[in-house]
Amino acid sequence: MKRIAILGSTGSIGTQTLDIVAHAPEQFQIEALSGGYNSQLLIEQIHKFHPKVVSVATKELAEKVSSQVSSATKVLYGQEGLLEVAASTDADFVVTAVVGSQGLKPTMAAIEAGKHIGLANKETLVSAGHIVTDAARRRGVALLPIDSEHSAIFQCLNGENRKQIAQITLTASGGSFRDRSRADLEGVTVEQALQHPNWSMGAKITIDSATMVNKGLEVIEAHWLFGLSYDQINVLIHPESVIHSYVEFVDNSVIAQLGNPDMRVPIQYALTYPDRYPTPTKKLDLAAIGKLHFREMDFERFPCLRMAFESGKQGGTTPTVYNAANEIAVARFLNGEITFLQIEQIIETVLQKHDSIPTPSLDAIHEQDLWSRDCAASIQF
Missing domain, CATH: 3.40.50.720 (NAD(P)-binding Rossmann-like Domain)
Known part of the structure; x- marks a missing residue:
């Protein structure tokens, strides 16, 4: 037990x-x-x-x-x-x-x-x-x-030589506003942002999905979990959230992990690894789904994902500051203080003011986290 x-x-x-x-x-x-x-x-x-x-x-x-x-x-x-x-x-x-x-x-x-x-x-x-x-x-x-995307990559790599990975692709649902242009995002409400089309999640992560910050955090997490460079990590919009992520190897073979969008599957896999047991989840029926769709990532449409890649590549305390600024910005949006598009403006402003520490201690990380929060909270529009 x-x-x-x-x-x-x-x-x-x-x-x-x-x-x-x-x-x-x-x-x-x-x-x-x-x-x-x-x-x-x-x-x-x-x-x-x-x-x-x-x-x-x-x-x-x-x-x-x-x-x-x-x-x-x-x-x-x-x-x-x-x-x-x-x-x-x-x-x-x-x-x-x-x-x-x-x-x-x-x-x-x-x-x-x-x-x-x-x-x-x-x-x-x-x-x-x-x-x-x-x-x-x-x-x-x-x-x-436990994240569905990282669990998928983890499962795809079972028994594989990680030196033979060409790249991994994290799939993204696109969030609440995936079919809206940037112009259509003017004036969107908190209630609209919280209507995720596929997943049942908490408020903060649902907003992060809409801004694509959540996928940005997953990119940085994947870098550390799997020891990959940022050039080996790709993001693709997949509205159905059936392919949870996939790995491409040097021979151009691709291994993907599929399933209905239900977090209980990756949770249980983490709890029982390396074994698998029946779960209280619905079986995947590809014939009923019929079609799966994919779109290239647009970094102009989702600038928060661009900033995540940039923060990860810069390293040091920059990812800490990116994350902390976002936490404050999302809280301010949920409280009705700022608009949806001002979330990304706060993150970018804080990153521009930040002087990164290359190999920080835990104390330095904590200090930069607090600095970022104070900076993000003080920005007025």
């Missing part, structure tokens, strides 16, 4: 992970959960899965949770609680599904504690890829991707 801790159990990836666990209770034991501010859902999860340790965002929420669950569950809060869920339980596998750069410290703590990682927090590798991958190698820890 695999013992699991989940960072971000009340979010989209966390709840789908627990769905997988509930589907195969003989295979998995939930040791610990962190639930941020969603205390009510966390209480329901505690009653169902009986974790030994849980963590919430604040002391007040911890007191609320403690009053409604068994004393057998230890209730913590804040950064200290998140770190204990990540690193100080009997879990041997940690799913990192918290949103944004807050996932870096607990993921590093889990790696240093020798826990294998199911990585759904792409910002961890974006911000500190060189540090995280070095730590995982040193501790003998597996970084198993």
Whole structure:
């Protein structure tokens, strides 16, 4: 039985992970959960899965949770609680599904504690890829991707010689506005941006899909996960989200991974790797789908993806700043402070002001992350 801790159990990836666990209770034991501010859902999860340790965002929420669950569950809060869920339980596998750069410290703590990682927090590798991958190698820890695109590449590479890769292609749905021109994006609303055509995801990642920042973060993450140069990473719009990504080898052979757009498949593969088991998901029916479509990526239409490639190639603290500026810009858009197109303007402005540090320490990464957030929050239109 695999013992699991989940960072971000009340979010989209966390709840789908627990769905997988509930589907195969003989295979998995939930040791610990962190639930941020969603205390009510966390209480329901505690009653169902009986974790030994849980963590919430604040002391007040911890007191609320403690009053409604068994004393057998230890209730913590804040950064200290998140770190204990990540690193100080009997879990041997940690799913990192918290949103944004807050996932870096607990993921590093889990790696240093020798826990294998199911990585759904792409910002961890974006911000500190060189540090995280070095730590995982040193501790003998597996970084198993949960993002559907990276899981697809990981599966395509099983048994293959990575030196014989010509390039990989990450597919992108195109997001909520994939069929709109830039002129059509003037005045789009938050509600419109949150209507993703294929995937059920949280608000932040849905906006990132519409701007193509999410694909940009995946490009940087793929660079670190698979040890590829940015010239070996391609992005293609694939509206149906059936081919999740593919690998082209030096002999021009292409291996792709296909499936319905359901995150429970890559989540379960990370949990059970190298084995496969039945999932509570719908079988792919290509005859019913009939046709699959593809479009070349347009970097003028999606400048945030262009900036991601540029940030990754520059390296150092530039990807950290790219990610942090985007997090603030998306929050400002969701709060109604800025327009949709001003998200990319904020990111570009912050990047132009940034002086990159080539090989940053964790402290330097943290400092540049804070600087980027302050800069992004101060930009007025």
